[in-house]
Amino acid sequence: MLYIFVEFLKTKSFNMKYIFLCVFVFFSSSVFSQIVFIENTKESDEKGWSGAIELEYDYNKSTEIDMEFINSSFLQWNNETWTIFLLNEIDLNRAGDKDFANNSLQHFRLSYHVKDNYAIESFLQNQHDLVHNIENRGLAGVGVRTKLPVLDIIGVSAFFEYEELVDSSSNEDIRLSVYNQLSFNISEKVKFSNSVYYQPKTEDFSDYRLALEASISVPLSKKLFLTNSFSLAHDTHPANDIPNTTYQIKNSLKYEF
Numbered sequence: 001m002l003y004i005f006v007e008f009l010k011t012k013s014f015n016m017k018y019i020f021l022c023v024f025v026f027f028s029s030s031v032f033s034q035i036v037f038i039e040n041t042k043e044s045d046e047k048g049w050s051g052a053i054e055l056e057y058d059y060n061k062s063t064e065i066d067m068e069f070i071n072s073s074f075l076q077w078n079n080e081t082w083t084i085f086l087l088n089e090i091d092l093n094r095a096g097d098k099d100f101a102n103n104s105l106q107h108f109r110l111s112y113h114v115k116d117n118y119a120i121e122s123f124l125q126n127q128h129d130l131v132h133n134i135e136n137r138g139l140a141g142v143g144v145r146t147k148l149p150v151l152d153i154i155g156v157s158a159f160f161e162y163e164e165l166v167d168s169s170s171n172e173d174i175r176l177s178v179y180n181q182l183s184f185n186i187s188e189k190v191k192f193s194n195s196v197y198y199q200p201k202t203e204d205f206s207d208y209r210l211a212l213e214a215s216i217s218v219p220l221s222k223k224l225f226l227t228n229s230f231s232l233a234h235d236t237h238p239a240n241d242i243p244n245t246t247y248q249i250k251n252s253l254k255y256e257f
Contacts, residue, residue: 055253069093122141137161157177179198186216209234229249
């Protein structure tokens with residue numbers, strides 16, 4: 001798989017218009033949840049290479065400068081048997097000398113398609129989120145996922161997690177992850193997507209994370225989409241000084257290729 005990826009980088013020619021987008025931001029508020037909604041970055045069924053770039057930028061100046069930059073991009077290679085999925089996310093939001101968001105995420109997933117509707121997957125993930133007092137959180141896991149007629153995608157996995165907090169404390173846990181990703185068209189052009197996660201600690205099921213994300217996508221052109229999303233997350237044992245429940249509302253532009 002690595003050889004295929006290297007050869008792709010050598011031979012694939014990119015048009016610069018795929019990279020530079022003009023982004024108008026309508027609204028963005030609050031803080032990011034600690035559960036990352038990987039499943040809402042839905043894998044494409046197309047064979048070969050595909051991906052998407054989502055950008056948001058906001059700059060305001062009155063008594064002080066308020067600036068926010070969000071980038072979410074993924075790249076996927078897919079055939080009849082295997083899927084390689086790469087995701088990178090960055091969010092920076094600063095007003096004056098205070099950070100309202102300062103996080104990044106890298107996610108790698110390898111899926112083996114046993115049948116048309118079943119897959120075994122392994123994944124690695126690294127996360128940095130200073131606003132939630134997370135210096136670094138790394139995890140590695142394995143699981144299964146399936147597609148059902150009504151519930152769409154359902155997945156179950158187990159992962160090992162190592163977490164370093166800004167107060168120099170650290171945690172090592174094994175957690176389960178149960179998730180559902182549902183999407184359907186509200187109308188001919190408007191698409192609704194929803195993801196739900198439940199991640200309990202295996203040693204203590206009262207220590208869990210629960211998260212919900214709902215989004216609406218409206219096409220502006222064949223490959224350009226306006227998306228509006230709402231995220232809500234609850235952690236029974238967050239880092240010190242962090243509320244149990246956090247939420248986020250945002251609008252952005254998404255370009256698919």
